[in-house]
Amino acid sequence: MLAREEYVEQAYFFRRLAEQLGQNSPAQDVLAIVREEILATTKLPLAIDFMLSELRHAGAFASAMRKLEHYFTPFQSFVIGAAEDEHGRFDLRVALEVLRREAEYRSDDPSPQGVFLYQFESLCRNRLGYDQGLDAVALDPTFDDRWRRWIGDVRRQVRLIDIADLIYVASDYYGLVQRQRGGQPTDAPVTGEGAPIVSDADPATDTTAAAAEPLFGEREGRIALANRRKDPMVLFASLHRQLGYPEVPRPKFADQSEELLPMLARRMERLETRLKLWEEEHRGGIDLSQFYEPPD
Numbered sequence: 001m002l003a004r005e006e007y008v009e010q011a012y013f014f015r016r017l018a019e020q021l022g023q024n025s026p027a028q029d030v031l032a033i034v035r036e037e038i039l040a041t042t043k044l045p046l047a048i049d050f051m052l053s054e055l056r057h058a059g060a061f062a063s064a065m066r067k068l069e070h071y072f073t074p075f076q077s078f079v080i081g082a083a084e085d086e087h088g089r090f091d092l093r094v095a096l097e098v099l100r101r102e103a104e105y106r107s108d109d110p111s112p113q114g115v116f117l118y119q120f121e122s123l124c125r126n127r128l129g130y131d132q133g134l135d136a137v138a139l140d141p142t143f144d145d146r147w148r149r150w151i152g153d154v155r156r157q158v159r160l161i162d163i164a165d166l167i168y169v170a171s172d173y174y175g176l177v178q179r180q181r182g183g184q185p186t187d188a189p190v191t192g193e194g195a196p197i198v199s200d201a202d203p204a205t206d207t208t209a210a211a212a213e214p215l216f217g218e219r220e221g222r223i224a225l226a227n228r229r230k231d232p233m234v235l236f237a238s239l240h241r242q243l244g245y246p247e248v249p250r251p252k253f254a255d256q257s258e259e260l261l262p263m264l265a266r267r268m269e270r271l272e273t274r275l276k277l278w279e280e281e282h283r284g285g286i287d288l289s290q291f292y293e294p295p296d
Helices: 004-022 027-037 044-058 062-067 074-084 092-106 112-126 130-138 145-157 163-169 172-180 218-226 232-243 260-283
Strands: none
Touching: 004 027, 004 044, 004 092, 027 044, 044 062, 062 074, 074 092, 074 112, 074 130, 092 112, 112 130, 112 145, 112 232, 130 145, 145 163, 163 172, 163 218, 163 232, 172 218, 218 232
């Protein structure tokens, strides 16, 4: 984990980088300009120097961030790499906004639960892939060995079991419900009233899913149980409202209303030209001399 001032400068760096790239400025010039604005007492200017050298040789940011694994997390490198992929549709400006909000959250007493939920929602909302994405999440220095083992279980089960079930079983609320039932083993998750919920793929039947010590609190477990069999985005929205976890930015679509009138004007000009040629053809033929250049 880095010092707080490092994450503050990272958030500023990602924001300024997105603003300058949105103006179609060359990336090398942008890095050189933003470097002068970064606080010199941090290590970020040294990282920007290395990124600038790597950009001139390789033409990419992600390769430089992977080599600076002691400063940038694997998740940050993965997000930038996905944005630079020629076959993907992930916008670089959205990727920079994702990293900016994550850096802001890390600068203000982050929790492992909030970091995981933010990174997992980023993978879901932008369709970045679970295999490589969760591998990068597990290598984050925020998580200890228990978290890494659980994230590995999520990576293997996320396509079979709902994320709400996985969070519920790994929460303190799941243990509370079991103690209220007298400690009897169950073969299905239960509701707050104690009635079992039967599902085809039940996380309670998987002994590896339930951790000896809960990774999530009671409130996360209640919210996850209330959002079973729903869209995961509904679960994430509930966590944002109730617990104040950071929200993943959504891609912004370009507003084409400003270009609509010039486009219609050009089409009207083409229609007038075609109509004029059609009238001349019916009058006796098109006078091609009007298209000739006058002699010198």
